[in-house]
Amino acid sequence: MPSDLLRAQYEAYPYPARDPRDETSRLIAGSPGHLDEVNHYVFGGRLDFSRPLRVLFAGGGTGDGTIMLAQHCADAGIPAEITYVDLSDASRAIAERRAEVRKLTNIAFHRGSLLELDGFGPFDYIDCCGVLHHLEDPAAGLKSLVSVLAPGGGIGLMVYGTFGRTGVYPLQDALRTLTGGLPDAERVDLAKRLLKTLPPTNWLKRNPFINDHQESDAGLYDLLLHSRDRAYTVPDLAKLAAACDLVITAFIEPARYDPARYIADPRLSRRLDGLDMLRRAALAEQLSGSMTKHVFYLTRPEDAAGAVARPDFPDAIPVLRDLDGPAIARGLKPGAGLRADLGGLPVNLALPRLAGPILARIDGRTSIGQLFESLAANDRSLSPQAFQSQFQDLYAALNGVNKLLLRRPAS
DSSP, X not given: OOHXXXXXXXXXXXXXXXXXXXXXXXXOOOSSOOHXXXXXXHSTTOXXXXXXXXXXXXXXXXXXXXHHXXXXXXXXXXXXXXXXXXXXXXXXXXXHHHHHHHTOOSEEEEEOOTTOOTTXXXXXXXXXXXXXXXXXXXXXXXXXXXXXXXXXXXXXXXXXXXXXXXXXXXXXXXXXXXXXXXXXXXXXXXXXXXXXHOOTTOTTTTOTTOOGGGTOHHHHIIIIXXXXXXOBOHHHHHHHHHHTXXXXXXXXXXXXXXXXXXXXXXXXXXXXXXXXXXHHHHHHHHXXXXXXXXXXXXXXXXXXXXXSOOSOOTXXXXXXXXXXXXXXXXXXXXXXXXXXXXXXXXXXXXXXXXXXXXXXXXXXXOOHHHHHHHHHHHOTTOOHHHHHHHHHHHHHHHHHTTOEEEEOXXX
């Protein structure tokens, strides 16, 4: 789709719909682009918060990711240099106003295309959320991003998922037939009318995981009236990454991409042995059915081995995302787990015996080794091996739902 058509859509319907006044009461946090997440899955937890972090938001829209990471960096005291690029003046104006409300001064806003990045960069981290799947040539878009990626850097992407968007594309085609050639406002009105009369057999009506069209006119337009979008399976993404000389380091949330979460039969579970990360993720996608989008991180092949932080260093510092460790510890009963949701599938996260005492001590400053020392001071029988086993089990449960991440202290 020519860039002028893309620009026209987002001038009329900036997406996602946001009111800058809401910045006084909440910070929208998501993925990709969360600071702790980027540090964990791209830089192996090794980011030095005292040094500048150069970031590009390519196709920044109304600013969710840009504002989130800029605020995280400001709160952490990181001297970040964040560049926002988008085709739409209307979207950029909303993002700029959100930054003004928050008094963020670490963002440079630019009108432009991610296909035309000459003069920008290099960047340590590049975020491109919900954009590549609207390009005529997504691989060309990703290669453009790679061209301004600094050595040792990484990329966070979100693209649509094929199976979770069941019902979207037939309805897009139907609306092209019913609304083609009409003004945008009339197309939106007719789309709303059609949605009210869809039969119960319609695949979109039967898909409980798609609701963008119910939230705003911008969401409806983006979902059902967009001139171009495509969706991806995990194998599609692996091919796209390889074509751009990149490696996928992680999918978010990791547990959703673990087929063992969807298979209870032990004989079937044994068939998972030997599958690599991408084959496991592809199988999980086929079994889940609810993945409307894929959020994932990539690096160059030479950086992939050290990209993801591991809980096997005593100086690694556990960081809880959106969880109050002491509060959870107070409410945990012996042998109890935590409830979580994996894309509409409720699961119980089994927690180890020491989950409560460990969670009570996680504060984003205390290392794994220091956690052991604190617990061992109260229990002389606790061995390093026993503690490590307990921590590994807790990490596996909470990291799987993206709630426990790691960083390393500055050297």
